[in-house]
Amino acid sequence: MPPTSALPNSPRSTSSQSKDASTCGRIRARPGSGVVSGALFPSTYSEAAAALEAHPSAVVVAGGTDVMVAVNDGSRQVDRWISLRRVQHADHFEVDGDSVLVGAGTTFEQILGPRGAALPALAEAARTVGGPQIRAAATLGGNLATASPAGDSLPALACYDTEIQIVGATHDRWVPLTDFLIGPGQTLLGPGEVIAALRLSSTSGAQHFAKLGTRNAMVISVCSLAGRLDADAGIARLAIGSASATVRRAVDAETLLLDGAPPDDVGAAVAEASSPIDDHRASAAYRRHALAVLGSRITRWLRNSDHG
Ligand SMILES: Cc1cc2nc3c(=O)[nH]c(=O)nc-3n(C[C@H](O)[C@H](O)[C@H](O)COP(=O)(O)OP(=O)(O)OC[C@H]3O[C@@H](n4cnc5c(N)ncnc54)[C@H](O)[C@@H]3O)c2cc1C
Structure with a gap:
């Protein structure tokens, strides 16, 4: 396309x-x-x-x-x-084999509906965003443009090798998510540009998202981790949220995940890949510890999942 x-x-x-x-x-x-x-x-x-x-x-x-x-x-x-409320087809959703095209105006509530069946990790992330009122209004485009290190859609989107469609008055361009996010609150969007769509290029295999917060609901994440494993296709993805300036893939941990390394070794490599800070929500040391636990846990979930 x-x-x-x-x-x-x-x-x-x-x-x-x-x-x-x-x-x-x-x-x-x-x-x-x-x-x-x-x-x-x-x-x-x-x-x-x-x-x-x-x-x-x-x-x-x-x-x-x-x-x-x-x-x-x-x-x-x-x-x-x-x-952007009257932009036509803003919540466009189209599955094309392994790739999914999603309009930037798609809300988290919509991702929790039937669409989530194609994107379990993103649906699990959507379920943790705010409360029902927030999920009904909050869009993927807004989560991307805000570019918070704690944006809950971002780790799952990184696991899908997502590209972002940036549209200007007379041009458009596609950029990888990892290039789009420059730093906290900073993106590649130039003057006179908006986000129109996301292409989730690869969505196959088992996938999960886990978020740690100071309570169970309505909470900004202390840290989060999304993972995807399609062993037959040789694909492993682990992406960390809230523990570096932008979402970050844990590439060495992905190799260990694919190679069948013990879950605790994968978790340790996830923690190693992070660069968390001390802030009012948690210390850097606690975040590293939590990521090791999440990494080990998600490794088990992915290997035991029905999706894989
Ligand atoms: C009570 C509460 C709880 C929350 N909980 C969570 C949570 O658990 N997890 C989480 O990740 N976030 C959370 N948020 C933050 C927020 O809901 C999300 O970041 C949401 O995805 C923002 O989307 P929006 O459509 O509301 O963005 P808006 O508020 O409309 O816009 C946000 C920014 O993005 C820009 N923008 C929006 N759409 C586009 C576009 N298409 N192109 C270019 N720029 C655009 C706007 O100019 C603005 O700068 C919470 C917010 C509140 C108030």
Whole structure:
């Protein structure tokens, strides 16, 4: 499938390029709110990118579960929104053999539904995100753009060798997830660019996600680990969350997982691959210890799983 035709609303598949950004969607003024003076409602991602190019200080909003926190606590001022809520096919979902194309506007709640059957590790991660209200609104695109080291979708996406479709007003490009995430809060998105879709290139085999938090629900992860094993295809993936600046593959541990090494050895290699920090949620030493435990546990789950 050629990249530019990945989504029905990608730049070359629409006539939106000729539209002026100000004509996409309605502008809703909310006089007196003190925060929002207007909002644009593009109907394609390329229109959204054109709107962003025309209004560089505008803020893109999808589910609003990250950006509204900053607005409400006063740390972010917004004079114009570019809402993605009316982008057509934003929650596109298409399975093509081993590869899955997912629209950036797909919510965690949707991943928990029938779609999750194709992506068990991502579904397990989705189940741990916030509560039902958050999962109903929060999108994969928002989780990616926020680029928090603790973003719960990111380890599972790394296990699927995910590529991100970045769309501008007149161009699009695909980049590997590991290149897309530059650091905490930093991505490859340039001015006038938005995320349109994710291509999960390889999804076969047994797969699991495990997250450690200070309680069982509604919690930012202390550390997390996603794993995938398709021994017949020679594929092993282990990706660490919340224990380095961005999601990180534990490559040596993956080799041990594939070679049948003892689970504790795989776990030790996972911990070795991390570079956690001390913060208010946990010490670096605790995170390393926890990752060794998660690595050992996920190794057992993957080897005993029905999916494998
Ligand atoms: C109570 C609560 C609990 C939470 N729990 C978790 C949790 O357990 N795990 C977790 O990972 N996260 C959690 N979050 C954070 C948040 O829900 C997720 O990061 C979510 O995926 C953000 O998606 P969104 O659509 O709401 O993003 P928004 O808030 O709409 O946007 C977030 C950022 O991404 C940008 N953006 C959004 N979509 C695009 C796009 N398509 N292209 C370019 N830029 C875009 C926005 O401009 C903004 O900067 C929680 C948040 C809250 C408030």
